[in-house]
Amino acid sequence: MRRIIIVLSFISLILITGCTKKERKGLLPMVTGKPGEIILVIDPYLWESNLGQFFAAFCNEPVEALPSDEPSYTLIHIPTDGFNRIFKNHRNIILTDISNQHTEPRIIVQRNVWAHPQLLIKVVGPKDSTTIVYLNENSNKLRNLLEVDERNRIIENYKKNRAKGIDEMLKQQHKVSISVPAGYDVGVDSTNFIWLTHEVADMTQGVLIYYYPYTDENTFTPAYLLNRRNEFTRKFVPGPVNGSYMKTETEYPVIFNENVKTGEYMVEMRGLWRLEKAFMGGPFISHTILDEPRNRIVTVEGFVYAPSLDKRLYIRELEAILYTFDIVN
Numbered sequence: 001m002r003r004i005i006i007v008l009s010f011i012s013l014i015l016i017t018g019c020t021k022k023e024r025k026g027l028l029p030m031v032t033g034k035p036g037e038i039i040l041v042i043d044p045y046l047w048e049s050n051l052g053q054f055f056a057a058f059c060n061e062p063v064e065a066l067p068s069d070e071p072s073y074t075l076i077h078i079p080t081d082g083f084n085r086i087f088k089n090h091r092n093i094i095l096t097d098i099s100n101q102h103t104e105p106r107i108i109v110q111r112n113v114w115a116h117p118q119l120l121i122k123v124v125g126p127k128d129s130t131t132i133v134y135l136n137e138n139s140n141k142l143r144n145l146l147e148v149d150e151r152n153r154i155i156e157n158y159k160k161n162r163a164k165g166i167d168e169m170l171k172q173q174h175k176v177s178i179s180v181p182a183g184y185d186v187g188v189d190s191t192n193f194i195w196l197t198h199e200v201a202d203m204t205q206g207v208l209i210y211y212y213p214y215t216d217e218n219t220f221t222p223a224y225l226l227n228r229r230n231e232f233t234r235k236f237v238p239g240p241v242n243g244s245y246m247k248t249e250t251e252y253p254v255i256f257n258e259n260v261k262t263g264e265y266m267v268e269m270r271g272l273w274r275l276e277k278a279f280m281g282g283p284f285i286s287h288t289i290l291d292e293p294r295n296r297i298v299t300v301e302g303f304v305y306a307p308s309l310d311k312r313l314y315i316r317e318l319e320a321i322l323y324t325f326d327i328v329n
Contacts, residue, residue: 028112028114028115028116028118029089029114029115029116030089030115030116031089031090031091031115031116031117031118031153032089032090032091032115033090033091033092034074035091035150035153035154035313035316036072036073036074036150036312036313036316037073037074037076037090037091037092038059038073038074038075038076038092038093038094038146039076039077039078039087039090039092039093039094040055040075040076040077040078040094040096041077041078041079041080041083041087041093041094041095041096042055042077042078042079042080042096043079043080043096043098044079046096046098047077047079050132051096051098051131051132051135052077054132054135054136055075055077055094056075058072058073058139058142058143059071059072059073059074059075060072060075061143063312063315064255064270065252065254065255065270065271065272065283065285066283066311066312066315067272067281067282067283067311070310070311070312071312072143072312073092073146080096083095085114088113088114088115089114089115089118090115090118091115091117091118091119091150091153092118092119092121092146092149092150093118093119093120093121094121094122094123095120095121095122095123096122096123097122097123097124097125098123098124098125098126098127098131099126099127100126100127102124102125102126103126104125104126104130105123105124105125105126105130105131105134105135106122106123106124106125107121107122107123107124107138107141107142108121108122108124109121109122109145110122111149117149117152117153117156119145119146119149121142121145123135150316151316151319151320151323152320154316154317154320155179155320155323155324157181158179158180158181158320158321158324159179159324161181161182162179162180162181162182163180163181163182163183163184163185164182166178166180166184166186166196167179167180169186169189170194170209171328173189174192174194174209174211175291175294175327175328176209176298176300176325176326176327176328177324177325177326177327177328178207178209178300178321178324178325178326179321179324180196180198180207180321181198183198184196184197184198184207185197185198187206188236190236192210192211192212193208193209193210193232193235193236194208194209194210195207195208195236195237196208196209202306202307202308202309203304203305203306203309203314204304204305204306205302205303205304205314205317205318206237206302206303206304206305207300207301207302207318207321208232208233208236208237208299208300208301208302208303209298209299209300209301209325210228210232210236210298210299211291211296211297211298211299212228212296212297213295213296213297214290214291214295214296214297219297220258220265220267220288222254222256222269225267225269225286225288225299226248226254226269228297228299229248229286229299229301230247230248233245233246233247233248233273234246234247234276239275239276239277239278239280240278240280241275241277241278243276243277244275244276244277244278245275245276245277246273246274246275246276246303247273247274247275247276248271248272248273249271249272249273249274249281252271252272253271254269254270254271255269255270255271256268256269257269257270261287261289261323262326264289264290265289265290266287266288266289267287267288267289268285268286268287268288269284269285269286269288270283270284270285270286271283271284272284273303280305280307281305282303282304282305282306282307282311283303283304283311283315284301284302284303284304285301285302285303285315285318285319285322286299286300286301286302286322287299287300287301287322287325289327291327293329298327300322300325301322302315302318302319302321302322303318304318
């Protein structure tokens with residue numbers, strides 16, 4: 001009998017261990033905290049040093065192409081001895097371990113340690129200046145790490161909560177695919193232009209998809225893409241006043257980035273839009289790619305109108321939607 005109990009206990013241990021490795025996410029609680037929040041666990045004397053100044057400046061760096069400055073992240077600093085289980089379920093945690101026991105600085109990345117989907121970043125290094133030098137040299141990598149994880153959380157939520165019928169319509173009629181969450185409706189569905197809209201009392205988010213033949217190798221230039229954008233928005237995105245329409249704001253520089261998404265060349269633009277003959281405006285972000293089999297240029301864009309609200313979260317939600325966009329082959 002004792003032998004049977006020992007064997008069963010051993011089998012149970014194997015099952016528990018296997019479950020921990022393969023299904024750990026399912027056993028963990030969901031993360032807490034608001035999108036864009038970071039908990040920094042740091043000793044008080046380090047918070048007052050150049051290390052604390054680095055993280056404060058890092059999080060206060062303004063989000064690109066918004067009408068007014070908004071910090072990239074909301075930083076909450078917690079002393080090391082105050083970091084308890086209440087904070088361990090947070091979505092983004094940065095732990096600092098600065099000691100002369102360490103000979104060189106490092107950034108250690110872990111995920112889903114205490115919750116899911118969680119990002120845990122450990123900053124390890126000596127007390128000398130090499131740690132700050134290392135962080136400054138790797139600040140862009142650190143920012144990209146946080147941005148990707150924040151975006152992926154939104155994408156996963158949207159995939160679970162898709163607006164019914166929209167993606168199938170886009171696949172069948174326009175040979176494109178995108179995940180927009182429940183609450184979005186089709187505002188315009190023309191031959192080569194689609195406007196998906198989400199409106200609440202004090203905020204509007206819009207997703208525009210438009211395409212046209214690829215005829216010129218100079219297509220992927222800021223001037224050309226902005227001209228085509230203005231052509232489509234003038235025709236299909238009117239304002240509330242007769243003769244008003246959406247156009248790109250020229251008083252603010254449009255940020256132009258070349259990138260790769262799912263293995264394909266992509267151009268990203270970030271800027272501001274306004275209504276001609278009306279006092280409305282806000283930020284936009286667009287992705288433009290070449291649909292080579294159909295020899296067409298396809299742009300998907302998200303824009304926000306929220307005059308009385310911060311726009312950081314709304315533009316990031318739209319960016320996540322843009323990253324779900326794909327061509328149907």
